[in-house]
Amino acid sequence: MLRLLPYRDLAWELVLRDLRVRYRRSVIGLAWSLLQPLLMMLVLHVAFSAIFRFEVDNYPVYALAGILFWNFFSQSIVHSMNALKGNAGLIQRLPVPKAVFPVAAVLSGVVNFGLALIPLFAILVATGHRLEPALLFLPVAIAIAALFTLGAGLLLSPLAVFFSDTVELIGVLLQLAMFLTPIFYPMKIVPEPFLALVRFNPIRSILEVFRDPIYYGKIPPLSHLAVASGLAIALFALGAWVFARSSRRINFYL
Amino acid sequence: MPALRLDSVSLCYRLARQRPPSLKEYAIHWVKGSLTYEQLWAVRDLSLTVTKGESVGIVGRNGAGKSTLLKMVAGVLPPTRGRCAVRGSVAPILALGTGFDHELTGRENVYLNALLLGRRRREIDRSYDEIVDFAELGAFIDSPLRTYSSGMVARLGFAIATGWRPDLLILDEVMGVGDSAFTVKCEKRLEAYRAAGTTVLLVSHSAPAVENGCTRCVWIDQGRLVADGDPKEVLGAYLASLGSPAAAG
Structure with missing residues (x-):
């Protein structure tokens, strides 16, 4: 990991390149990635309030915060899994760490995450949600989420090199997660047999640190x-360790 | 302290007879116990010490392990056994144009490529003009790379990779890019770097390039060191082994 330090300008360049590709030449590209979570929120709002009938105060904010977090988490994992294979030519010919x-895949996810907070704030205002000073805590929450996601990305990305079907497999597992x-x-509708699974799901812990300041307007308890x-x-x-250990073999499998 | 020291390094490619491309197949093979590998030792028990400022030419037939050796020295492939120690900075040119994005302009590629070589943005800012100048691209620098001729791409690649004087320069069959005037310019730059203390490791199938440009020649065959010494003598022995000097072309 320390070998990365001299390459920090490269990491940033890769992030910018990724963002440029994502939003290439189009306002629609940017607008779409801001719009997609909102539409998803709308669908969920209709589905859950009209069909499943459970009560959550200001459900749009609750759901949107969750969707934004989940998009960041799952997309960053899939991106980092594709990152090694996608750069095979470079890795085989240049001694780049x-x-x-x-790392660049997750960082570009963080930038997107930050951009996606704009529509979230719009919804906060539109639904008359109070803007608490606790929102200033969000950068810390995102940093925790980013570290967690990077760990998962480092852990899983070598797998994608060794076995090409793992990306699909992880896709299914992410769905389950x-x-x-x-x-x-909301937690309160989880039936007894699954309660422990949801409660002790580590991703929930990361999610709630991010959602608490938005939804409850308070900094999460210590x-x-x-x-x-x-x-x-x-x-x-764990991810850094596994990545470093499999690093030697990656070049032979690309 | 030598510039490069290889302590009985070996490198083994493990080729699966049935390469299981998927986890599912891997599991099936693993359960059936039918997962067998073919081992290919590309480099075997090779020791080499190169002192600062030497220019070493590596010769050998196709598949002798020359490129694998360079990849190990460049730090792209880790040795299976043995130790490979390089002192100072390394500029590997294993293939010209590695890391170029043909949709980006020449300018953007200068930055991307130099960053991939481990340069900081500020360093590139400082050397940018000189790199473009050396590559002789002029106004083309702001056009996408896909509009370049292959010679232009190669010139830009060489200009970036040698834009900073490394302690060890690794060249895998990349000399002689562009027209002869450019080749002369490349050789001049190499000469200047050598004079300043750069060690050069080069693979070439061109006998004159090794004989004139190197102070030492190493012949490897089937991953082993066959001969090491004066370029004229080693080349002579190598070419003789091929049957006829013409076969070296």
């Missing part, structure tokens, strides 16, 4: 923060 690619995370439903930071650091350390 391989970790720069998943999404249902076990209270993104679009105990929650400690758990979330601990999880993020642990997953990052």
Whole structure:
């Protein structure tokens, strides 16, 4: 990981390149990535308030915060898994530290996450949600989420090199994880047999540190923060370790 | 302290007989116990010490392990056994134009490519004009790379990779890009770098390039060191082994 330091300008360039591709030559590109979570929120709002009938105060804000977090988490993982394969030609011919690619993938996810906060604030205002000073805590929450996500990306990206079908497999597992995370439903509707699964889902802990300041307008309790930071650091350390260990073999499998 | 030191390095490519491209197939093979590998030792037990300022030409037939050796020295492939120690900065040119994005302009590619080589943005800002000047691209620098001729791409690649004097320069069959005037310019730059203390490691199939440009020649075959010494003598022995000097072309 320390080998990355001299390459920080490269990481940033890769982030900019990724953003340029994502929003290339089109206002629609940018508008779409801001609009997509809003539409998703609308669908969920209709589905959950009209069909499933459960009561959550200001459900749009609750759901949107969850969707934004989840989009960042899942997209960054898939991006970092594709990052090594996508840069195989470079990795085989230049002594560039391989970790720069998943790192750039997650960083560009963070930038998108930041941009996506704009429509979120618009919804906050539009629904008459109170803007609390706790919102200033969001950068810290996003930093924790980013560290956690980077850990997952580093852990999983070598797998995608060794076995090409793991990206699809992870896609399915992410789907499963999404249902076990209270993104679009409140904790109180989770039936007894699944309660432990959802409660002890580490992703929930990271999500709530991000959502608390938005939805409840308060900084999460210190105990929650400690758990979330601990999880993020642990997953990052595990991911960095696995990545470093498999680094030697990656070049042979690309 | 030598510029480069290889301590009985070996490199093994493990080729799966049935390369399982997917986790599913891997699991099936693993369960059936039918996962076998073919080992290909591209470099075997090779030791080499190069002192600062030497220019070493590496010769050998196709598949002798020359490129694998350079990749190990460049830090792209880790040795399976042994140790490979390089002192100072390395500029590997294993293929010209590596890391170019043909949709980007020449200018953008200068930055991207130099960043990939581990340069900081500020360093590139300072050397930018000189790089473009050396590549002789003029107004083309702001056109996308896909509009370039292959010679222009190669010139730009060489200009970026040698834009900063490295302690060790690795060249894999990349000399002689562009027209002869440009080749002369490249050789001049190499000469200046050598004079300043750069060590050069080059693979070439051109006998004259090794004989004139190198102070030492290493012949490898099937991953092993066959001969090491004066370029004239080693080249002579190598060419003789091929049957006829013409075969070296």
